Amino acid sequence: MSDTTFNVSPEVTKKRDREIVDYVGELRTALRRPIEQHWLPRNPVVSCDDDHALIKALTYSFYDHVPLRLTPDALWITLARGFALHVNENAEELRHRFVSHSGKKKLTVTRMDFSLGRENPWPEVFAAFADQIDEHTGGLGKIVRADFSTTGPTEVAASNLMAMDTFKSYFKYDFFGGCGIPRITLAGTEQDWNKLRRLAQQFAEFGLEDWINALDPILEQFCNAKRGKVDDEFWKSMFRYNSGSGRAVMTGWANVLFPYFKNDREQLYFNPFLNDWKQRLEIDDKQHRQERWEDPQGIGIGAIPNCMTSVPLTVHWGTQETEMRLVGGLLAVTQDEATNTLEPECGWVIIYEYESPVDELFAHYYKWLEQRAEKQIAKPSHDIFNP
Template identity: 30%
Template sequence: MRYIFTLLSLLLVSNLIGQVKIKCDDVKLANKPLSEVSYVKAIEKRINGQFEACEFKLRNEMFVETEIHPFVSTLYMAYSDHRPVSISPDMIWLLICQGFSTHVNLNTEELRNKFVSFNDKKKLVVNTQFISDKFKKGSKNSPWELAFPMMADSISKYVKKDIHSLYVQSFSTTTPTEKAAYEIALLDVMSGYFEYEYATACGIPEINIEGTKFDWIKIKNNLNSLKGHGIDKWINSLEPIMQQFIDASESKIDKTFWENIFKRKDESGGPYITGWIIKFFPYIRNGSQEMIPNPYINKEPKEFMEGLETNQFNNGLSKASFIWNYFGKEYEMEFLAGFVGIKQDKKSLTLRPEIGWLVKDKNSSKKKSKLIN
């Protein structure tokens, strides 16, 4: 009896903190891992240059190389090569935050009165000496992760809404890395108001839904706080998708819905992405690489040659420029955070979009990063 009780307890706990596995397309699983490169090489190719610093845990990791948005690329590779994928609450919330940031940055003046009560840009200055004495130009050990929250917190003093607590969420899967990505996404969305100084049959065989039911409910509830900024149609289109995540966390699986994450079930290969993942991008790039409203927010790409191509998505990185006044010499720098690449589990071959951050000198050369201790 005690054994049965213990087993049931373990099953209950695993459902709360573990993963939900969704069996999707009936395709033959890939049998070998994709080739990988070092994180440094992967990220330098994505940002087209060297970087100042990145988070410690990723420095020695290996990544699957990609030149496009890592979340979209993960689904593309999984769909084409029959590989499982893993999705966390942090990834979905970051997609939503980045989409909202794009909207605000494209409509800065129209939305100014929603967020701030001043004109032009207000300069925010954070003195790194008050944070740590370990900030050194060119050092991989400068504690930038301590600088993100201070700048993000300083925004709260000047904005009308509590945008900080809305953006910087905490889910069961959230680590300091995801928190840093949210903080830089916050700097990104407010950057208009502030200056910062410092084979024919394709398919995805399985989707692992990370986190708990309460994480997904939290994201759905957060959507209401993003309404009223001229983008309600986009927010409304995400609500039924988030309900599917909630249902999946309760083991209520709509197989057809999950099979359509990347491409609609009645399609296979080809260049166009037609699945519901495209609804997480309120703006896309046109042929001139300008950001335009996504025409598929309120309609499905059902006709021949409809849908989005991989080069129409943003790169998945939030960006915030700042000046680093380093002992009297000013450097033009950037915080970058978001989807930095793709990790894979060598045993299960599951692909997972990885969230991370890095710091870049805007005037650095395109040579490989030579970080000093």
């Protein structure tokens, strides 16, 4: 990069230093909106509002008697903004110069690795939209894009946004984001996964043919992955849970792992999503909040029966009987402290049959003490609290 500096009014001397401002707070005030994410300025910010930044810089430089630095990008973005205003002011007259369609064509970008509330590479989204604009305008979208020796990632992002603004009369921009699973580890051996698949196929003999027919291709992908043949698109399609905007529904092939769902009355019904999970996933990824509410493509997590066994057990303490229950299954999610890897974990619990208040420490034990005092039941030889 080669800067050229020349004198304009060398006789003036600096009059003042501008205070550094909280540019995020200033932007929030100027835009009157909450901010999700923002760029990081190269130097301390002394002004950040809804005035034109080029003119603000000229004003401060002139009155404070301090030098001014101008980049091709700053001047180009200024000119491109003027062009954008002109195009939008005369959108229909200029339509034939840029696009062949009528109305607004929907452009979409999907990034399931994005999640609101955390840092995301938004400039990549701007670039993806700008590339689509180029495709639909015969490359004319590049007319406002900055491409100078001084153009850095922030300038590229700003000029891509300028392209989106210039042609917003012809396009509607839709972004689909969500969460994602960074990586998956399949434990065990290849033989383990082949065995699991064979065992599952036996369920078809007991009236679950439809479920196993849909499930077997899923299990085959586990076996393939264990052999090193990983289908990226398949694993990315494992799970979506669109919540926070409209009805919260789960889509993806994880649905196929369950032959039954339950309704609000805890009644079971057969899984209706076994054979079209892929189509439903694609539809859900593109649905808006109202569409998802009116036409859900999956079910809420609460509709999935839990993975807890529940077996009643009568325990005999001498001549006395106590009704208990054995609970087991997938009961917890653990997280490795070193790698942050999550894992569903098997567990078991032995509980008393009667209900107990959950907000009292050792409430079930105190209840047992009360029962023993009333019924004179013998104390068990092994007390879980006093071994």
